[in-house]
């Protein structure tokens with residue numbers, strides 16, 4: 001099978017889980033493969049993904065082989081595939097822009113953040129690397145709040161002719177102007193903001209759907225999230241959270257039909273607890289009224305390792321993106337975006353999205 005050539009921006013925990021997964025599933029038989037939504041997508045297995053370029057700005061990773069950088073601090077996710085051989089792909093210094101929150105340098109030792117003193121790359125350098133390495137897909141794992149950097153790399157993807165998968169909450173794929181530019185060039189895009197396999201968002205959406213289907217009005221709800229990875233540390237800076245909150249809230253609101261009064265819905269990252277490392281806890285409460293106007297509520301606590309939970313969706317987004325490249329489809333990929341992203345171009349229920357993805361894979365729907 002032909003390889004799917006991917007370039008990654010941000011070699012943090014999410015990239016670590018994804019790359020570990022590529023190797024982890026390589027020597028598995030389909031019947032042994034646990035944790036995948038699809039073993040094969042039109043013949044593409046997880047191990048058909050190849051990382052051909054990598055960008056970061058942290059001195060602890062730049063210059064290192066990408067297969068070693070995935071275990072370097074501050075990465076702290078579970079290692080389920082140790083001792084991966086070097087790939088020969090070095091982590092290149094990227095472009096900083098707003099990719100680092102100012103408070104990052106102030107945090108405890110394992111998070112002490114030092115920007116590499118390698119010279120920053122400009123757009124032309126990055127486009128050249130993408131072209132020289134034959135990258136077909138550019139995967140964006142920048143930190144929440146990197147509005148300028150996310151758009152900068154999207155421009156690089158456009159110039160290099162690479163598909164763009166946007167795993168974080170800057171609205172690019174869901175923006176019709178950006179999508180039109182990608183469509184014009186025949187380049188597909190998937191986004192925005194990854195929705196984990198069994199994460200806070202899909203759990204909250206599923207329960208909201210249940211309330212709606214069973215005629216129970218959801219009157220008040222919150223979703224509080226804590227974690228100890230760099231994502232949660234970064235999100236201590238409230239100024240970086242606008243699009244994150246919008247993405248997460250809209251993902252739940254969209255299932256309800258009627259919009260809730262913003263006072264009655266509170267969803268967002270809530271605190272950084274260093275010892276939790278990549279373990280994310282989500283505390284959910286939903287209050288409603290059943291038959292006869294009688295009140296009820298649900299309290300739920302979800303505990304997941306954040307990054308493998310994200311990789312389980314990205315592994316399918318990459319393979320669907322490859323199908324679009326082969327089929328010459330440019331612009332927003334509606335079905336896989338609705339299935340794997342919190343803020344897709346168009347929201348569908350998760351049941352509808354799963355069906356749409358199967359139709360897309362089978363070639364029965366264009367996007």
Ligand SMILES: O=P(O)(O)OC[C@H]1O[C@@H](O)[C@H](O)[C@@H](O)[C@@H]1O
Pocket residue numbers: 014167168169193194195196197198199200201202231306307309310
């Ligand atoms: O649990 P949710 O709401 O689906 O969100 C999950 C994802 O949200 C993203 O914003 C994080 O960067 C990922 O690490 C994470 O897996």
